[in-house]
Amino acid sequence: MDKILIRGGNSLRGEVIISGSKNSTLPILFATLLTDEPTVITNIPSLDDVDTTVLFLNFMGKKAVKKGNIIEVYCSDNYDKEYKHVALHKLVRKMRASILIIGPLLARLRRIGVPLPGGCAIGARPVDIHLEAFRKLGAEISIEDGCVRTFAGNRLKGAPVNFRFPSVGATENILLTAVLAEGKTTIINAACEPEIEDLAFVLNKMGAKITGAGTKKIVVEGVDKLHGFEHEVIPDRIEAATYMIAAAITKGEVTLKKVIPHHLKSVNDKLRKSGLYIKESKNAIYAKWVKNLKPQSIKTEVYPGFPTDVQAQWTTLMCLVDGRSRIEENIFENRFSHITQLQKFGADISVNGKIVNIKGVERFSGSAVTVSDLRAGAALILAGLAARGPTTVSKIYHLDRGYDMLERKLKKLGADIIRVHG
Ligand code: EPZ
Numbered sequence: 001m002d003k004i005l006i007r008g009g010n011s012l013r014g015e016v017i018i019s020g021s022k023n024s025t026l027p028i029l030f031a032t033l034l035t036d037e038p039t040v041i042t043n044i045p046s047l048d049d050v051d052t053t054v055l056f057l058n059f060m061g062k063k064a065v066k067k068g069n070i071i072e073v074y075c076s077d078n079y080d081k082e083y084k085h086v087a088l089h090k091l092v093r094k095m096r097a098s099i100l101i102i103g104p105l106l107a108r109l110r111r112i113g114v115p116l117p118g119g120c121a122i123g124a125r126p127v128d129i130h131l132e133a134f135r136k137l138g139a140e141i142s143i144e145d146g147c148v149r150t151f152a153g154n155r156l157k158g159a160p161v162n163f164r165f166p167s168v169g170a171t172e173n174i175l176l177t178a179v180l181a182e183g184k185t186t187i188i189n190a191a192c193e194p195e196i197e198d199l200a201f202v203l204n205k206m207g208a209k210i211t212g213a214g215t216k217k218i219v220v221e222g223v224d225k226l227h228g229f230e231h232e233v234i235p236d237r238i239e240a241a242t243y244m245i246a247a248a249i250t251k252g253e254v255t256l257k258k259v260i261p262h263h264l265k266s267v268n269d270k271l272r273k274s275g276l277y278i279k280e281s282k283n284a285i286y287a288k289w290v291k292n293l294k295p296q297s298i299k300t301e302v303y304p305g306f307p308t309d310v311q312a313q314w315t316t317l318m319c320l321v322d323g324r325s326r327i328e329e330n331i332f333e334n335r336f337s338h339i340t341q342l343q344k345f346g347a348d349i350s351v352n353g354k355i356v357n358i359k360g361v362e363r364f365s366g367s368a369v370t371v372s373d374l375r376a377g378a379a380l381i382l383a384g385l386a387a388r389g390p391t392t393v394s395k396i397y398h399l400d401r402g403y404d405m406l407e408r409k410l411k412k413l414g415a416d417i418i419r420v421h422g
Helices: 022-034 048-059 089-094 096-108 128-136 168-178 194-205 237-249 261-274 308-319 338-345 374-386 406-412
Strands: 003-007 013-017 039-042 062-067 070-075 111-115 140-144 147-151 160-162 184-188 209-211 217-221 230-232 253-257 277-281 284-288 324-328 348-352 355-359 368-370 390-394 416-420
Touching: 003 374, 013 406, 022 039, 022 048, 022 062, 022 070, 022 096, 022 168, 022 194, 048 062, 048 070, 048 089, 048 096, 089 096, 089 111, 096 111, 096 128, 096 147, 096 168, 128 140, 128 147, 128 160, 128 168, 168 184, 168 194, 168 217, 194 209, 194 230, 237 253, 237 261, 237 284, 237 308, 237 374, 261 277, 261 284, 261 308, 308 324, 308 338, 308 348, 308 355, 308 374, 338 348, 338 368, 338 374, 368 374, 374 390, 374 406, 406 416
Parallel strands: 013 253, 039 230, 160 184, 368 390
Antiparallel strands: 003 390, 003 416, 039 070, 062 070, 111 147, 140 147, 184 217, 209 217, 253 284, 277 284, 324 355, 348 355
16 A cells, blocks of 8 residues: 655745645536536546546446546436446445435436445444435435435425534535425525535536525525536635645745635634734635744634534644644544544644643654544644654555645645655
């Protein structure tokens, strides 16, 4: 398995182009199942999860072709007949977002079986909110042998759906179903993430009638048919936040290009309060370390609060800031796998339930660490960039799921980093 080797201590300097959003690309790819017409999606990041989804679409009967950062999705002639009614277990196991296959196929084929999804090991990751919502639209749901089977005898009927928690995936799944249901669906307590808005924008391009995306109340008027589309995926706000923190932790000076600054507001507010100089323009952000940072505690929240996907990276930064800080993880019940690894670098950090208490230390010493999930991996890379001496990071396949050309982008910014194949 590949490893990343880092010799830390270099301050990052220069420009980095942020790639398209993983968490926007995946639901938009699943949306192509809603039409028989050709679709073209651009600004696609080069990620394992994207490749898995392309495999998925082709397995399910589509013709999906990736050409650089463009994906074209067509139909074979006998599309519906060719469809598989059970998703491939080994693909679903690789990626939590596979659950998004249910929405479009329930809407079009009215039946689909999906093994319970895999993905990052961050908590139990139940799907009860998804299934409860599908039932509200008239689907019959059963779970047999670790497989979710969904069936709708007639066309699904729109209905009010009230989420107990604003689940991102469940909001996306219901949008992917309700667009072809009969009548009106109202989602109450919907997720407000930018990726939801991007998906709704694409669905409306296809002929759907969605209003309120990006707010807690989304209304969908079902239509009979959806058309092809062309779309450029929004930039990845989590990748952008990771590079902002990389600039801060290495006392560097970095310009991020192709970003949407207001998608990062909660992170940039905290970085500014901590002492990082930040200047925003229309689609770029300039970040410069100008003085020793001050500790800033965070509580992860749903958008527009501080994103859980930046919690691990922020934790690493606070470990190297003089003073005490506190991290509260409110979205996932087990998203602290990076803590024991940060202790190997010399972090003074402890976990108590959903709270992490940190006492900043002057420096990290390079170490040999192992990645266990995507964003924990980013946190360990950041630690290696700041540490004195060599760091080896193993199981970096987790990183390849969600960071496009990570070591190449960091090397271009001056990091002493290489990937070794082995
Ligand atoms: C999406 O995951 C993202 N993944 C995650 O990013 C992100 O951390 C998460 O939203 C929260 O923002 C993609 O978009 C592909 P949720 P998702 O449903 O949809 C619980 C990354 O690093 N829950 O909003 O799975 C769940 O267990 C990934 O890029 C239920 O209890 O997140 C969790 O505690 C990691 N029942 C919380 O809600 C359900 O039916 C948030 O989950 C669904 C969710």
